[in-house]
Amino acid sequence: MSTILIKNAQVVNEGEIKVQDIFIKDGRIEQIAPSIDKIATQEIDADGLHLLPGLIDDQVHFREPGLTYKADIFTESRAAVAGGTTSFMEMPNTVPNTLTQKLLQDKYDIGQDSSLANYSFFMGAGNDNLEEVLKTNPRDVCGIKVFMGSSTGNMLVDNETALANIFQNAPTLVATHCEDETTIRTNLAEYKERYGEDITINMHPAIRSEEACYLSSSKAIELALRYDTRLHILHISTGKETHLFSNDIPLEKKRITAEACVHHLWFSDADYASKGNLIKWNPAVKTAADREEIWRAVLDGRIDVIATDHAPHTLEEKTQPYLQAPSGGPLVQHALQALLDQVKQGRLTLEQLVQKTAHNTARCFQIEQRGFIREGYWADMVLVDLNKSYTVTKENILSKCKWSPFEGHTFSATIEHTIVSGNVAFSSGKIQEVGSGHRMLFDR
Known part of the structure; x- marks a missing residue:
C-alpha cells in the first residue's frame, strides 16, 4: 500500500x-x-x-509508431514529467496514420507499456474512414483529430462531404488544425515564383498566413454551428482568429473552445532572425501584435487552454533549408517553466496558469477525476x-531529439x-x- x-x-x-x-x-x-x-x-x-495540479497537455506528437528516430512515447513522457506535465493527449499523424480502431489500440498498448505520464490518443479522421471514426468510444478516447490544413504526415481532410459527415456524426469532441490549404498553396507558389528555392524562414508567416488561418477556423466554426459539433480549435496563432470565440458562458457549456500554444505566446516573427527553423511551426509564429492579442484572449476567457504542440524533429532535419525543414519542435519539458517566467513578469497569475493548463483542460475534455487537487x-x-x-543545456534536455528552442x-x-x-x-x-x-x- x-x-x-x-x-x-x-x-x-x-x-x-x-x-x-x-x-x-x-x-x-x-x-x-x-x-x-x-x-x-x-x-x-x-x-x-x-x-500545482500537473499540466494536462492536449496536443503532443510523440512520433510512435513509425518515426521513433525522432521521439517515442517513453522518451517524450520522460521529458513531460520532468517538466511537470502529468497527462498528455497525442496526435494521430504517426506512421501509419491512426485511421483505424486497430491502429488506435496499438498506440494505447504502447502507452500502457511505456508511458511515464497519463495518456490518451486521438483517433484520426481522413477523407474516407468515417466508419472507423464512428466506432470511437467517448469514454476512453480524448477526441477525433481533423487536419483542415496539411502538416507533418498526409492527413489533410479536404473533401467537403467527408468534413460534413465528420462534424455531423462525430461521437466525441472534434479537435482541428485550421489552415486553409488553397491559400497556403497559392502563397507558396507566389513565393517560389519570386524567390525560387531561396525562400527563407522569415517568409513562413506570410506563406502560412493570417488569412489561411482565419478562413479555416471560420469554416470549422460554421460547420460546428451547423451540426452542433463539440469543436476544439487547436493552436490559435493570429489575433484575428481570437475574435471568433466568446467568453460569455461557462466553459462547461461551450460547444466551441480554443487552445493557445506556448510558442505562440512566447516567440514572434522577430525571433526568426536568431532561431531560424527551430521555431518553424504550423501554424506559423506571427507578429508581436498577434502574440499580444492571443494573450489577451487567454486572459479574458476566449481561449480556454494552453498546450504545447510538442513535435520533435532531429536537429539535422531542422537545419535544412527552409523548404526542406519540417515544422514542429520539442516543448513539453519546458512549457511550465516558460509560463512561470510569464508569472514572474506579471503577465498572468499562478492561479490563471493552473486554470489554463489543468482545470480548464479537464473541463474541456471532461476528464474523469484529474486536473484538480481534490480529495x-x-x-x-x-x-x-x-x-x-534553471538553465536549459543540451545535457539536461530529455527529448530524444536533444535540442530545444x-x-x-x-x-x-x-x-x-x-x-x-x-x-x-x-x-x-x-x-x-x-x-x-x-x-x-x-x-x-
Whole structure:
C-alpha cells in the first residue's frame, strides 16, 4: 500500500493559494488539510515550494509508431514529467496514420507499456474512414483529430462531404488544425515564383498566413454551428482568429473552445532572425501584435487552454533549408517553466496558469477525476521552486531529439517533484523510470 505525505506546500488550486498538507494513498488524494500527522511510505517536505495540479497537455506528437528516430512515447513522457506535465493527449499523424480502431489500440498498448505520464490518443479522421471514426468510444478516447490544413504526415481532410459527415456524426469532441490549404498553396507558389528555392524562414508567416488561418477556423466554426459539433480549435496563432470565440458562458457549456500554444505566446516573427527553423511551426509564429492579442484572449476567457504542440524533429532535419525543414519542435519539458517566467513578469497569475493548463483542460475534455487537487481525485501534481533558476543545456534536455528552442535560456523556476497517478515520477532532477502513467477516462 503506497502512501505519500506532502508537508507545508503552497497549494495553488481552484483560484486560491493555501498552505496545506496532502496525503496520497493508492494513487489518489485521500486528505487535504492544514496539518496531517499520518505516517507515510514517503514524506516530501514542500516548505517554500508551490504545489500545482500537473499540466494536462492536449496536443503532443510523440512520433510512435513509425518515426521513433525522432521521439517515442517513453522518451517524450520522460521529458513531460520532468517538466511537470502529468497527462498528455497525442496526435494521430504517426506512421501509419491512426485511421483505424486497430491502429488506435496499438498506440494505447504502447502507452500502457511505456508511458511515464497519463495518456490518451486521438483517433484520426481522413477523407474516407468515417466508419472507423464512428466506432470511437467517448469514454476512453480524448477526441477525433481533423487536419483542415496539411502538416507533418498526409492527413489533410479536404473533401467537403467527408468534413460534413465528420462534424455531423462525430461521437466525441472534434479537435482541428485550421489552415486553409488553397491559400497556403497559392502563397507558396507566389513565393517560389519570386524567390525560387531561396525562400527563407522569415517568409513562413506570410506563406502560412493570417488569412489561411482565419478562413479555416471560420469554416470549422460554421460547420460546428451547423451540426452542433463539440469543436476544439487547436493552436490559435493570429489575433484575428481570437475574435471568433466568446467568453460569455461557462466553459462547461461551450460547444466551441480554443487552445493557445506556448510558442505562440512566447516567440514572434522577430525571433526568426536568431532561431531560424527551430521555431518553424504550423501554424506559423506571427507578429508581436498577434502574440499580444492571443494573450489577451487567454486572459479574458476566449481561449480556454494552453498546450504545447510538442513535435520533435532531429536537429539535422531542422537545419535544412527552409523548404526542406519540417515544422514542429520539442516543448513539453519546458512549457511550465516558460509560463512561470510569464508569472514572474506579471503577465498572468499562478492561479490563471493552473486554470489554463489543468482545470480548464479537464473541463474541456471532461476528464474523469484529474486536473484538480481534490480529495478522491488522482494525485497528479507538480512541486515547483519559484526562486531557483534553471538553465536549459543540451545535457539536461530529455527529448530524444536533444535540442530545444529554449537552449541557453535561464528560467526563473525549477521543477522539483512530479507525481503521476500517485507515483513520484520525477524528483530532484531524476526520473523514476517505471511506467506510472494511466489511461485517462472521460465523463461522457
